[in-house]
Amino acid sequence: MADPKAFLDVLKGRKSIRSFQARPVDSEVIKKILELATYAPTNCNQQAWNFIVVTDNETKERLVKEAASNTNLRRAPAIIVVTYDGWNYKEAIQGGALAVGHILLAAENFGLGALPMNSYGADTQIKKVLQVPASETICCFVLLGYPDGRAQAMQPVSRRPVEEVVHWGVFGTRKRPPFTYGPDDWTLETLRMHQRYYCRKTTLGKEMDIMSRDERALVRNTLAAVKTSILDLCSYDGSYVSEFPNVPVQMVDLLSETSLYTKAAAEQQVPQKIRQHIFSVYDEQASTLASQPVQTITMIYKLERLPAPLRSEMFSKAYATLEQGGEFIIFSRKSNPFLNLFFFIVKILFGNDVRKTGMYAFFGPYQPIRVSHTLTLLRRAGFTSIDWTGYFPVPPFYEQVYQMFLQYRKSEGSSYLHRETRLTVVSRLLSALFSFQGFMRVGRAGSVVVIRCQK
Ligand SMILES: Cc1cc2nc3c(=O)[nH]c(=O)nc-3n(C[C@H](O)[C@H](O)[C@H](O)COP(=O)(O)O)c2cc1C
Structure with a gap:
């Protein structure tokens, strides 16, 4: 376990890590991280969270295949699935999110890299694979491992200046992009x-x-x-x-x-x-x-x-x-x-x-x-x-759109960016259509x- 870092270094040094060394994470370190997660506050101190630790490749593969989880899962030595008693959705998400924050900082403290991930796939299938009771809400996945060279070299992403996000007293007006398609x-x-x-x-x-x-x-x-x-x-x-x-x-x-x-x-x-x-x-x-x-x-x-x-x-x-x-x-x-x-x-x-x-x-x-x-x-x-x-004439990216649609459906709306190509009758037909269409000038x-x- 790496020496603990100074608090501000931990806060400012954390960044999302998406590529890891093959080196496994010792279960004692994971336990320590999750113990620190339990120091997060919860409504009425209920601490109704649960943490499922997945390290075996077979389960990761099942999550990717059966629940359309993000394929990044395969590359992470350990995955922490954060769930919370779902009697009240808002409370579950708030309690779960605070625990995730602690996990990310604790991982940084011990020299590990982590990625909070919401493109984790279909809740119902995850519950089946991991035998999670229906009463639980799945809050977030956290990928955990030692950052590889590429991840270490990545610059941290920029933060909004605090003046831009702080409103003293009332919200007031704030300029923001229109976010429209036009x-x-x-x-x-x-x-x-x-x-x-x-x-x-x-x-x-x-x-x-x-x-x-x-x-x-x-x-x-x-x-x-x-x-x-x-x-x-x-x-x-x-x-x-x-x-x-x-x-x-x-x-x-x-x-x-x-x-x-x-x-x-x-x-x-x-x-x-x-x-x-x-x-x-x-x-x-x-x-x-x-x-x-x-x-x-x-x-x-x-x-x-x-x-x-x-x-x-x-x-x-x-x-x-x-x-x-x-x-x-x-x-x-x-x-x-x-x-x-x-x-x-x-x-x-x-x-x-x-x-x-x-x-x-x-x-x-x-x-x-x-x-x-x-x-x-x-x-x-x-x-x-x-x-x-x-x-x-027919947009070739329809092939990807179709794959996105399949991903969206299979992941129960958790993600649509294509991770794995799924071969179906329609995908083969589209492929044949685009081969036929080729680069004709139209x-x-x-x-x-x-x-x-x-x-
Ligand atoms: C709740 C939550 C869900 C996220 N889901 C994903 C995800 O599915 N895939 C991904 O690549 N990054 C995901 N991220 C990571 C964010 O993209 C990242 O935190 C953000 O760009 C800021 O970068 P930083 O974590 O390096 O500071 C998620 C972050 C949060 C907080």
Whole structure:
């Protein structure tokens, strides 16, 4: 057991750990941590909590398979399932949460890493696998283990300044992002407010905006011929860094926190190329995107997320930054009956709040573009030679949407981000459909557009 740390070091040093060494955690250490958890306060001192410790792989596998638990479970040496007598839901969640807080700090104190996790799967199945009585409420899972090198190196995520969250006396007014799907409800300021904290929620480099194999391949194939350096505007999750040709890339993000995120994703995906890449932040005051003219600028599945005034501003700066003869290449999902139907259903089911659908929440608003409007803005920015092509009448990310639907159903609403691909008749049919559809150029019928503008 590591030497106890100073209290403030424990508080400030804790961070979520999502990758662990294979080394097991001694049961005496787990016991000590859970003993410290019992020092948390509870309503009327009922202490109606229970902690189930799972260390064997067979049970972890059953949780993943039968309860659609997060597959991270497999990588954690120990899992603590926190339950609380569910006679009163609010009280159970409050008591359980305080215990979880103690567990996380106690783990940090003993040199361990932990992750509180709510994407733990279907309550009813977990209760079956772990033989938990129906009367208990499952509050949270905590993954526990020794952080591996990658987890240790991860920077802690930024915290909101205390002045921003403290209200003396009354709540009063507080500026917050609109959280709607429509980009035009947002501004550069509210986009930054949202991204500063929200996008740093999960594993680095996770695919958010480019989830499908075909949409990704379209980027790879289109950029394959590029031999000059690239400036990529709004890189955000950085999940497609590995698709760039072997040229230096300058990745421009809206703020430094997102840029760090992109950089960490690139370090993970293309460590051998990281030295040739530059990570910078969009400067709204400057008239160009970079100090030197560039030959190629890309914007990859990000235009959907930008308010019209910011699009215009970026297009003008892209034009000003390009060398004569240079090219601006935009990949974007565009309005199409299938996509429109999808977003219509999403809004009916979850409401007009991007936070309620994890896949869109990370970087703000989301709306497939209108090509004609985009072409008008590009012409206004100075581009005269513009060429565009539509692809994929049926959006290829429907394969992922279907997997998400299966995950959502199986996990009883606990998560929908695809963890494991489930093979069913429908998934095979979709796969066959997308193979058939391929990369046919379909003009206006497409759900994705590639716009190429030359200066
Ligand atoms: C109740 C709760 C549930 C969480 N669930 C998940 C989860 O399912 N998956 C995940 O990767 N992180 C999860 N987290 C971790 C948060 O993303 C993380 O605490 C947050 O980004 C702040 O980072 P930090 O813990 O490093 O300070 C959860 C955190 C809390 C408090």
